[in-house]
Amino acid sequence: MNPPIPTASVDAQDQETEQNGFEAIGVPAGLAKSLFKRGITAPFPIQIATLPPALEGRDVCGRAPTGSGKTLAFGIPLMMRVGRARPNHPRALVLAPTRELAAQITEELRQLGDSEQTVEAFYGGVGFGNQLRALRNGVDVAVACPGRLADLINQGHVHLNEVDLVVLDEADRMADMGFLHEVKRLLDACALPRQTLLFSATLDGDVDVIIKRYMKNPVRHEEAGADSEGDTAEHMFWAVERADRVEMTAQIVARTGPTVVFCRTKRGADRVAKQLEQRGVRAVAIHGDRSQSQRERALEQFRQGRAQAIVATDVAARGIHVDGVACVIHFDPSEDPKDYVHRSGRTGRAGAAGSVISFVGRDQRRDMNQQQRSLKRKFEIVDANPAGLPEAPPFVAPPARPERSGSGGGRPGSRNGGSRNGGARNGGGRPGGQRKGGRPGGPRKGARSSGSGSSGNSGSGNSGSGNSGSGSQRASQGRSSAAR
Ligand code: ADP
């Protein structure tokens, strides 16, 4: 089912490792090697700019587009520098706006750390049991959403006074979501002196306030294109009347493959998912009213290719970090132009191509013009043309699999060395979902086709294939495992 695994000769690998760009910028050889095995061989611009000062202990703030590699930019120095924690006294804190993002960062950090280091996620919507147990055993790195962390502090389960390394990820989004006050209180509770790393799609407004007040002489890295995250994607504005939107969505999904559909309201998202199902499109909904486990299940189904479309509200937009998304549909327009950018950033990640389609009803044209003005781009509103979109192979739902049992509270101690390099963790990987195979395609399709869930064969073998640049290798890494 899976294509044969390309294997690089050992010699070639050693040679590559010697030239490993991560080592050249100060990342320890062992870690550079394990990144190499995951197909991560050359640092991205933000990593080149921020890793050396961050590894030295300096404050860093970075502005860069979605998919530019911010997680490694802070994750590597974090795992290199963090100390060992006493019970209930974490040593490093990562704040993230959404549960999904917190879960994803946690997983990425665990892959970077050694087996002694403990990384745990703290967010609401799940019971306290596992989180409290982990805290009692000592959590070196707490990855948290501000709300749950504040609860845990108020209950006396977490003390931040030994945290001397803080990361604020997607700081602008935390501000947008109203967490600013909480974030400041949490920062006030951390140790001084400390190292603070901040990443955001914008560094102005509220984020600038945080930088000025909580960071000391930070190294700034600002990447062009950060305000138009979907840059590598193609943006289209299609004239589609309200009544035709579901049918048009179904056609687009059938044509392009894995799609994220954005709706304005939670009820709208549920309704659209249902209507898509009625048209034979496997769709799941994800929004704030769904429980954490429902959201995780939905994301996992999508990652594994068991769902073709995920229908989401804006709040969920930041949480969806899945590579291999072929298309983003703005089913309803985003109210805030910033959300247009965040939504669109779900595709075209890490340089892969993607399509971003906005539906524009007759009565919405004026709004759309306004939105485009604030995006500093102008697009014509054109007739819908699904047949003109890049085509994916027909959807074949993989056979249902039992839910993964997972490791529950999963103290990182339960990881073993081998699994961290990607291969073993995903068990069977994707059983021949539509995004694999059947696609001899050019670079664009190659980048797409790796989708997610394919890391079963993404170990060192991939590194020799050199097919579509790093995109496809990247896409097969890290995103496949379940959000915990
Ligand atoms: P961001 O947080 O900037 O949106 P991520 O950190 O989630 O982006 O990275 C996007 C994808 O790129 C991830 O799958 C990640 O593993 C991959 N990636 C990061 N850095 C590199 C690199 N230097 N080479 C190849 N892939 C990378």
Ligand code: MG
């Ligand atoms: Mg990120």
